[in-house]
Amino acid sequence: MLIDPRRWLFREQRFLALFLLGAALVAGFVALAGEMQEGETHAFDIAILKALRVPGDPAHLIGPGWLQTVATDITALGGVTVLTLVSLLAIAFLLLRGRWRQAGFTVLATLGGAVMGHLLKGLFARSRPEAVPHLVEVTSLSFPSGHSLNSAIVYLTLAVMIARSFTDRTSRVFTVAVAVLLVLAIGCTRVLLGVHYPTDVLGGWTLGAAWALLVGVVADVLQKQHRIEEPSNGQGEAKAPPHDSSA
Incomplete structure (x- = not known):
């Protein structure tokens, strides 16, 4: 079968x-x-942490009174409980669509990222900021931000994997865009609540995005090699990897 050189060049x-x-x-x-x-x-x-607090009263955020409540609610979306629940639901979604290998790959990708984040926190061992009062309770180390890193790993990885279930560009772009906005919002709340330095969040974002990007590239290669399911055929059915008759 002839290969379109323009298509090959685009892929490269x-x-x-x-x-x-x-x-x-x-x-x-x-x-x-x-x-x-x-x-x-x-x-x-x-400077950033103090700029977000009322001058002379660092226990209160600048802005409207409801800002702290909203920040607390949003930050919970990056906690272990919510991330675990979201991961399980996304994996169940893939299983219901008959995408067994893709679901298994997603499990490995999210768990691998979580382990990486845990090891890095212990490696850098940065203490939490003390310049302003914490507005939510925290106990772990600070760099990189676990909420920022784990939410990027989970939401971006799941978005990449779920987006690969669709053939149309609109669905793919929407899925990834929602995940990106969610990750950005969660990271910002960690600084607002005074439990992370801005650089903790930046570190979590960059590393989490790199992990999700790696997962997407590996998934793309595996799909081309027919080792995990390809995008659906438009009827909601996954294109399963071809059966190896030599097995």
Whole structure:
């Protein structure tokens, strides 16, 4: 079968662009972590935290009275309980669509990302900010932000995997866009509530996005090799990997 050279070139250029983007995200995280450990980001972090509080009364956020309630509700979307529930529902969705291998790959991707985040927190061992009072209870270490990292890993990874269930561009773009907005909102609330430095959140975002990007590239390769299900045929049925008759 002849291969369309233009299509092949587009795929190669797309893969290169994704690779460069992923490398840039990882490099950004490494650079940020280095600056953080050297104390270069401390003044910036403290300035942002204090700018979000009422002058002379750091126990209260600037802005309307309902802002703290909204921030508390949104930040819960990045907690372990909600992320676990969302992951289980998304995996159930894939299973109901008959996408067994894709569901299994999603489990490995989300669990792998969570383990990575846990190990990095222990590696950097950064204490929580004390410049302003915490508006929600926290007990773990600070860098990278677990809510920012884990929400990026879970929501972006699930969005990438679920988007791969559709053939139309609109559904794919909408699915990923919703996940991106959700991740950004969760990260911002961690700074608003005073439980993370801004650089904690930036670190979580960059690393989480890099992980989700890696998952998307690997899934793309596996689909092309027919090792996981391809996008649906428009009738809600997954294109299953071909059966290996030599097995």
